Every structure is written in structure tokens, then in C-alpha cells.
Amino acid sequence: MIDVRRARIDLEAVLDSVRRDDAGAIVLFVGTVRSDEGIRALDYEVYRPMAIKSLTALAEQAKEKFGIAAMSIVHRLGRVPVGGDSVAIACSGGHRAETFAACEWVMDEVKRIVPIWKTDVEGRPKSVRGRR
Amino acid sequence: MQIRLRLFATYREIVGSRGLTWSARDGITLRELVDGIVAKYPRLADHRGSMLLAVNEAIVSPERVLNDGDEVALLPPVSGGAR
Numbered sequence: 612m613i614d615v616r617r618a619r620i621d622l623e624a625v626l627d628s629v630r631r632d633d634a635g636a637i638v639l640f641v642g643t644v645r646s647d648e649g650i651r652a653l654d655y656e657v658y659r660p661m662a663i664k665s666l667t668a669l670a671e672q673a674k675e676k677f678g679i680a681a682m683s684i685v686h687r688l689g690r691v692p693v694g695g696d697s698v699a700i701a702c703s704g705g706h707r708a709e710t711f712a713a714c715e716w717v718m719d720e721v722k723r724i725v726p727i728w729k730t731d732v733e734g735r736p737k738s739v740r741g742r743r
Numbered sequence: 744m745q746i747r748l749r750l751f752a753t754y755r756e757i758v759g760s761r762g763l764t765w766s767a768r769d770g771i772t773l774r775e776l777v778d779g780i781v782a783k784y785p786r787l788a789d790h791r792g793s794m795l796l797a798v799n800e801a802i803v804s805p806e807r808v809l810n811d812g813d814e815v816a817l818l819p820p821v822s823g824g825a826r
Contacts, residue, residue: 660800728752729822
């Protein structure tokens with residue numbers, strides 16, 4: 612499962628998408644919006660067709676590089692409030708070591724090369740912010 | 744010829760649009776196209792060093808010769824994923 616969507620991420624569906632009878636491990640990574648000072652949400656902007664191509668290629672590269680069974684990556688688009696899930700990566704493999712490694716590698720690559728940009732949404736009213 | 748231009752994040756804010764149609768001479772390279780865009784929107788000049796360039800959804804060299812109808816995207820450094 613590779614997707615970029617405005618709707619909430621169904622984590623169970625992402626998890627189920629990588630279940631395989633020959634897998635002994637599944638790693639699910641969920642990136643969430645942290646409540647840094649003054650932040651109430653993040654806006655995610657995506658060059659969607661290129662992001663989908665890039666995520667698809669990363670999942671395939673991860674399979675070759677780490678010998679894992681399956682990889683799913685779902686990223687949010689638009690506004691995600693503090694505490695909300697912005698990205699989910701699920702990975703299944705024969706054993707936990709390569710499965711953890713693949714999941715971490717893909718997350719690093721998503722942040723490095725996939726055309727997704729985020730902007731802070733501040734919680735303070737504009738009039739208050741303007742006086743700072 | 745006509746080039747479709749896509750802009751994101753900071754570049755979208757500078758230009759004031761997500762997308763434009765740009766008229767260019769035949770045989771223009773991507774680098775020359777971006778030179779023209781930066782000339783029209785000088786605030787983009789500060790970002791030139793970190794700008795990634797894509798044609799038809801693939802990152803390409805600035806020396807790429809463009810064709811009529813190509814989609815050119817100016818991409819700021821990416822920042823997706825978990826915070």
C-alpha cells in the first residue's frame with residue numbers, strides 16, 4: 612500500500628497490508644505531529660504524482676536492500692493537528708533485525724527525497740503574534 | 744513553446760501561484776528557463792543553490808533541453824515525514 616491522502620490513516624489497514632505467512636516480524640512506524648511551542652498543527656504540501664512514484668520506488672528498494680517481504684507507506688496531505696498521525700510505515704520480514712532496519716531506512720529516505728513539505732500552523736491569534 | 748510550471752511551499756509563496764504557463768523559445772534548457780523565472784521573481788535567487796528541478800515528475804540535470812508541454816517543477820528542500 613502506497614498512498615498520500617487527506618483522510619486519517621487507518622493504521623490497522625496499513626498493518627494488515629503487509630501481513631505475510633512467511634513473515635516473522637512486522638514493524639509499524641507512525642510519525643505524529645508534536646506539540647512544539649505555539650504549534651497547533653502542520654500543513655503538509657505534496658507534489659503527489661512524484662511523491663507516489665518516489666514512495667513506490669523506495670518500497671521496492673527496501674525489499675531488495677533488506678530482503679524484507681512487504682512494505683507500505685502512507686503519508687498525510689493537508690492539515691494534521693497536534694497528536695495526529697502524519698505518516699505510517701509498515702514493514703514485514705522474516706526476522707525483526709532486517710525489518711526494523713528497513714523501516715528506519717525508508718523513514719530517513721522519505722524525509723530526504725520525497726517531495727513533501729510541511730509548514731507550522733501556529734495557535735496564537737495573528738494580532739497577538741504581530742506584537743511579539 | 745509552452746512550459747507548465749509547478750511551484751511548491753516557499754517558491755509558491757514567492758511567486759504567488761501553484762502553477763503557471765511559461766512561454767519559452769524552442770531548444771531552451773532547464774537552466775535557462777530557471778534563469779528567466781528567477782529574473783522575473785528575484786526573491787527566488789536566494790533559493791537557487793538548494794532548488795531541485797524536475798521535468799515530467801523526475802529529477803533531471805539543469806542542462807536538459809525542454810520540449811513543448813513539459814511540466815517543470817521547482818522543488819524546495821523536502822521536509823516531510825515525522826516531526
